[in-house]
Amino acid sequence: MGEIFPWLHEVENLAERHGFFHWELQFSHLFKNRGGFDIQVGNPPWVRPNWDEDAVLAEFDPWFKLAEKSPAESKFGRKNELLKFDSRWNEFLNELSGIAGLSDFLSGEATYPPLVGTQPDLYRAFMCRSWGNMGEGCNIGLVHPNTHFGGVRERHLRRESYARLKFLAFFVNGGNWAFSRPVGDTAEFGVHVYGDPGVVGFDCVNRIYSPSVVAGSFVHDGLGEVPGIKYHGDWDIRPHKKRVVHVDEGVLGEWSKVTAIGGVSSLEAPLLFPVSSSEAGAISAIAAYCGRLGADIQIASGYHEAGAKKDGLIRWNSSRPIDLHEAILQGPHFSQATPYAKIPMIPCKSTNDWVSWDISSLPESAIPLCNYERAGCRSDYLASQDSWNKKRYTEYYRLAWRRRIAFNTERSLFAALIPPGPAHVDAVHSMWAGDNQMTVLNTGFWASLPLDYLLRITGRSDLRNTEAYKMPAPTPGHLLETALLVRSMRLNCLTNAYAPLWAELYDESWQQETWAVNWPRLAPLGEVGPEWEYASPLRTEYERRAALVELDALVSVWLGISADELTAVYKSRYPVLHDYEADIHFDANGRKIAKNHNTYGYGQTKEDFLHLKKYLDKDDPTDTVPEGYAAPFYDTDREREYREAHAHFTEIVERAKRDGTWDGEV
Template sequence: MFHETVESFDQLSKMDELERGFYGMRPVWQLVSKHEWLGTARSIADDQGFFHWELDFAHVFREGGFTLQVGNPPWVRPDWWESPILADFDPYFLLQDKIPEKVLSVRRDDLLRSRHVSNKYLADLVEWAGTAEHLSSTVGYPKLSGIRTNLYTNFMEQVWRNGAAGGISGLIHPEGHFSDPNAGEFRSHTYRRLRRHFQFFNELGLFEGVGGMAVFGLHVYGDISDVNFAQMSSLADPATIDSSFEHDGMGELPGIQYEWGGRDLRPHASRITWIDQEILSDWARIFDENGTPALESRLLRPLTVEQVSLLSILSNQTTRMSDIGYRWVFLWNEKSSKKDGYIEWKTERPNNWSEVILQGPHFSVANPFAKEPNDPCRSKSDYSSWDLAALPESVIPRTNYRRAAGRERYDDAVPKWGVRQRQIFGGLHGAV
């Protein structure tokens, strides 16, 4: 209001200060000193680095949102990992592999007796708890209700929310939500936005530091519409996508791998499968609970159009596995069973089959002697294949877990299916 008389920047500064006082505007430091909660909030915001899309991109949202978004969001679950925090004070917690639960508990308790250590530990725990609570909030992320939090799903919903009408977004992220039995509602939101879905294995090392069998997808999203998206599965080289769209549809159909080994990278028009609600309905009848809506069905990855047609034929089968007495049981959970003292990590060859605890890599289709862990076993891929032609007449596989509880307590915790099943499977146990 007084700017007409300003002749220098120094005068402008003084006029701005006078104008703020005229309108009752007070310096931030005065507000912070008067309202303690405001100072605390500012301190937390500075420490956590909060990011507000609507504030940082107000000019974009004023025009309706982003018309194009691309990204590779974090593939991380916000789980609590205390070992790196404890290792700041005692490197043992990171240098020692597979610490027994009892040893871990005792050593952690000893370390946390230090006030300095416990204060840092609790501060990090509070920070994690707040972040996890925010990311799993149905207020901030209503479409993620009921599913286990993973940062990539948070970004999916955020990107959908940030998009303008007619906008397109492309994200590279994992695909756990396509098979999670609790993610049906989230799948229904995904299918109606999905335009392209290209599933990859990291066999060619497209992402460094990620295992060759890691699965991820390139996903293109648009506005909500009827389900109709192009899908290609079991890819390893992005060049296969463009070449398949240019292919004339002639020639031998590709497979996942060649008979002699190695990923089949050949392009083919038949690799491009178009998925609509009718196809999802077929898949729901095959693999989901009776009555599962098509939009909540789990996503299959048939390699070719011909395989899609075969699945549609199978979906007309009225007899399901549950009708013929199919049963399964969930046995040892590695984390909770170690904590409860039922099993412990010890890579060794048991003396008899009653002490065997199997894991997934031990067996494959029609082959109970697929692999055994190396000693020491440092990861889920640290296994060696059996030479079946040289397999001894009598052999017990090396295992990573052994029984930690007394025999009676251990056996009582094993699910029982009845006398016959107990006789057949009573000596073999599995960990997941």
Template sequence: METTWSSASPTGVVSIIHPESHFTEKKAAPLRRQAYLRLRRHWQFINELRLFDVHNLVQYGVHVYSHPQDVPSFTSAASLYHPQTATDSLGHDGSGPLPGLKDDEGQWDRRPHRDRIQHVEESVLKTWKSVLENDDTPWLDTRMVYTVNTDAAAVLEKLAAAPRMKDLDLQFSRGWDESIDKKKGYFDVGWGHPDSWDDVILQGPHLGVSTPMIKQPNPTMTSNKDWIEIDLEALPADFIPATAYQPNHEMPYNEEYAKWMDLNGDWISARKFYRVAWRQMAATTGFRTMYPALIPPGTTHVNGVITAGMASSLQDQTSMLAAGAFLSSLLSDFVIRSAGTHLWPSLIEKTPVIMDSRLTRIATISYLRLNCLTSAYAPLWKAITDEDWTFNTPIRNAKKRFHAQNEIDAAVALSLNISVDELCTIYRTQFPVMRRYDQENLFDANGRRVAPEIMKLEKKLREGEELPEEKRTWTHPQSQVSYYFEYPFTPLDREKDLRAAYARHADGIEK
């Protein structure tokens, strides 16, 4: 890059295909600044169609440079899969639905559209800075934010003006180092069902969106994918998930774990508190990028998980709970996946949150009911709601959990002044895997998600036929509980559900 810039004449133009790392790595600020000033065209590609001799997951770009300007001014488009998309988008009239990452058929979206094209200048870079950088970072040094269309960029600009997580003064922990602390002897590999949360060492796959125990490792532990989904409907009140790491309490296990400072200035083990936990690294094109869940006191985790919380009493955990609720929302996930795959505290602190709002209370209670699956959460539930926890307190049914998460998404959007049309556009264009699952997953008359084995049999039927009752019974491999799936089998419409929740809360009516 520098060689071609120095070799070009004052009126020369240089076009280079190269990786995008200088736009996203914090230490590359000097090179990034000079690139912004010289850029005229920026087309970012993902080689999913395997058109070129580049790994299909590698992001790269076509960059057209010229002489440096006083301020940046260039045309940009991201998440392109074919060169023709960029060419045709430049002359598009703006008609038709907005493109996303995938089209309605689940194929990589190659549709040209005028709104794929973003003109990047000072105001855009300042928006990117507000999403990604600290206040003292020069706006010319900001890392690049990737949005697939201008409507998504407009939502991002709105969210960039909202209050941030950093204002909550949360404390963070990366837990045990999966390599170093294992070598030191604080824990070792080995499958087991802990008798207490004090013996639980969580890994990323344990965590789902608003679900602290969505999977557990199989005893075979043959690979990092050898995990089984947990049956939330049959979950005992005292359930503790199986783990693949076991603690060594002969070591100073508690003394050496991460500590947080309380209001008195004393350092206390982070594991004494309820915390929001999430996977440290996640795919930006997957079902979700952010998987935030509440974990109970006593629990530790390896550095594939990061936690946030407060060293304070149960009654003073409202900020932590609001953080968890907002982080579980589609809009926070959208901000995060626009910025990168490593979900460090510095990125999480830049995400939006609103405190002291009726809508925040709605989102928080829904978040609690999705997370408080066992009696380990009873003290927190009691402290926040002044109600005793019972087996019926958490939401266990799959369809009801779907509705509850949409309640959170709608309440968060309303609190951030994002319209329901904008919220649905983000869902439609930024979350293709979620949208495909919503189209493919079926739920029975009792709100249970139909097991994949039953769905396979269903697909083989002729139109109008039904599976006999004996073929609609399925035993959950984790709980060994048998379920009978009752017709009709139907998908759930997330956009319709989001709009209904949005309208309900906009009118001030709580569910």
């Protein structure tokens, strides 16, 4: 046969090398007599056939994996020198062709139709293969990731999965309880039980850290406190009836409004992962809210780091720019409604090499230290920037956000208002919402917990243009518009670079704004004038936290989320923030002092907190406060503060409706 078909030898070699397995041939007796298997259980490979050139080259020269931030020219030259040898070149090509061939095979129309157009992944191929191997009445149990439940291109795979899915247990490998290193402790996976295709209807238990939660939740009586993710400083593994969330076509239809993916039916909607059914109200409110940013806004992606360095536009050199127009921002530079949050140390080798800026003493004309600087001529540098309405994007006040969305930190969405001047790298995106006031209002929205929760519940890990367009947006003319604007402006406008914006947007009605919570010792919120001054922004840690807490409640009322639903979301989806808030105090001057080292106040030490606890202990003879702090101290209670603020904003809305001065429509 080899003489008649010369390619046959190559086919046999490829089959032996890649281990092709033909199920229908190997188990022909089962497929002929029974139509397939009665039961299938497995843990398929969680592998994406991605091309990692540096890893392949590192087999010949470890430098390619060990070198950090090496210039593109150096890497290119070293690669050419390395591949001069035929044996290395052939091995390099074999690896490349193997990855390319496997990718095409896994996403081919003839092999796995539901995977066409998706990111190739072996676990997804095994899902389809197991469905094809089903005999009548077959049950399947597979342990694999849940990534196919999100994304636009995965909609066909989701439809096939929903039709067969009977149960899903979504686990997180916290503390490496399920898989040891090198699998990370934030790795996520699911136990998926499939059966014969039919009407959509399955139960799921989400974000759990022990198998015992599953069985216990199905037999629970439904009484008692509803669990979250953390409990008394550890993972919450308490079972509860409300942990079991039932999903059918109606639920998927409502969830499709939350994810807002065009051209996708309810049977193809991305799956959400509420920790308990107590989150249903918040999800319904977000689904019902119609105001979205839309595609008319302007968004810039900034300098793509690798490409911009290769093109000679930017280079890594940690230093302070001569002015804001030379600054190039990265994600850690800002946090929620805080455009001047951190600056890099010199040298800066990792994300740990950043230090907080003291907002209370921030220079009036502050310019942040930056790791990147302009490398070439200014004209080329400026010409490469995005243009909006015939102006460079750096000439606008913009809402900037960190593109990568983390789900294992205190918050997921980090966004702030940045002034004209600074550019940024691609890890940061920025937008202008049509005018400056709408941009500021959206900045307030993006600093709030409800929008942060939207990203967590939908699993959006990379917030680019398409996903940003779907974000809820404030509607002009809303009764709470001034309350949102004042808080957003006073949080973000930290330097005189915001003075023109302040003068443009200021209105005398600002002076009527009051705090929603009875915060002890805070100056009146509306005590500001028409011109920006150093005292115009909120500067102490105490007043800034107060404004952020009130933004969470304000946006909740705006979206129709109740106080109970807001606190349920906070307890169930924000375990790190909940831990941080467990023991925080503010002194008479607004300085923060906290137990958790990750949320220490500026200049605080561990000894300061221990000293404070002795001072607050009535049975301890210590009668002095920590050095640098002043009594009395305010103890935080975020849930109580949420409820008080929510009641304040709700009363404003309800009173206007009763008086007939506002009908709720905008």
